[in-house]
Amino acid sequence: MVHTRNIGGLKKMTDLINWDYRKNKGIVWCYPIDKKDKGFMVRQGQEIAIWLQKGRLLDVIMDGFSYEFKSNEKENSELIYVKSGEVRLQWGIPMRNGIVTADQIMIGCHGVLTLKITSPQDFIFNLVSSETCVFIEDLEKEMFIQGEKKRDEIIKQSVQKDNLKIQDAKRLEEPYLFTQQDMKKWVLPVLKQVLREKFAGTKLEDIQAFDAKQLEQELRILMNKEIGKWGLELISFTIIGWNIPSR
The missing domain is CATH 1.10.10 (Arc Repressor Mutant, subunit A)
Structure with missing residues (x-):
């Protein structure tokens, strides 16, 4: 690991590699370090930076600071910035390709979930890459x-x-960027599989009778078992509505 430190020599943000959120809107931003680059900065409470050289982990920077490169630290190096805040996603499973209940009724549902990246290393190396x-x-x-x-x-x-x-x-x-749309594309199949397993032996009338908060808590636990290895945690999960065929 490199021992990163605060520096005072570089006064302007333009002197440092930094994530411009207005230009690069995403959850992850990867920047290959150029020989002309002088240093980089990480914003406190907004982002985490992973520093790689020749594909090997040099450092994980979790606190806000700025750093000036040494001459031998730039070659074959890259910085991967990861958002440290929560990611809110709207989700939906259409009825036509949804969940089959124990009484063989196809249903769909939709809602909102909130994710947090708890291990940037696992998230980058296992999922984003x-x-x-x-x-x-x-x-x-x-x-x-x-x-x-x-x-x-x-x-x-x-x-x-x-x-x-x-x-x-x-x-x-x-x-390159890893976006919220990428996250949504990945997490939806996982969510769909969890819901299918949860309701495989349950009749429609029993699903409708579930206590909403208890159901959401159980599904959150099941989801976290699946996504934890990817460096993610499901913070909140809400089912807003069910799509049920008319009888």
Whole structure:
């Protein structure tokens, strides 16, 4: 580990690598360190920075400070900034591809959940890296088939398909982002599986009779068993409504 420290020599924010939230809107922002970079800063209470060199972990910076690079610290290095606050997501499971009750009725539901990244290292190395690689591999495969000249068109199509903003698709380039939309795409299948297992042996009338708070607490416990290994914690989980077929 590198022993990072506060410095006073760099006075301007423009002298330091820092996450511009207005430009790069996401949960994770990765920046490859250039030989021209002088140092970096981490904002107190807003973000955590992971410093890698040649893919190896050098340091995890959890407190606000600024740091000046030494000459041998820049080569093959990158900074990965992670939001330290809570992430609120709206979720929904459509009835047509939803949950089958014990009495063979297909139902859907929707609500709101709040996640927090509790282990930035696990989140980055286990989830973000795999999701980013899949995204890049899919695009590179299309460019191999259609040709490099169609690069911009292929990226645009992928953005539209995944309902992303153009700037959020820059994971193909450096620096890249991991967005709330990425988080939602990953967490929904996990949530759907948990709900299916929970209600597999339960009739519709019994589901409707559940105490809402107790149900949400039980589902939160089940979800945390699944997502804890990814460095995530489900802080709150609310079912706003059920989609039930008319009889």
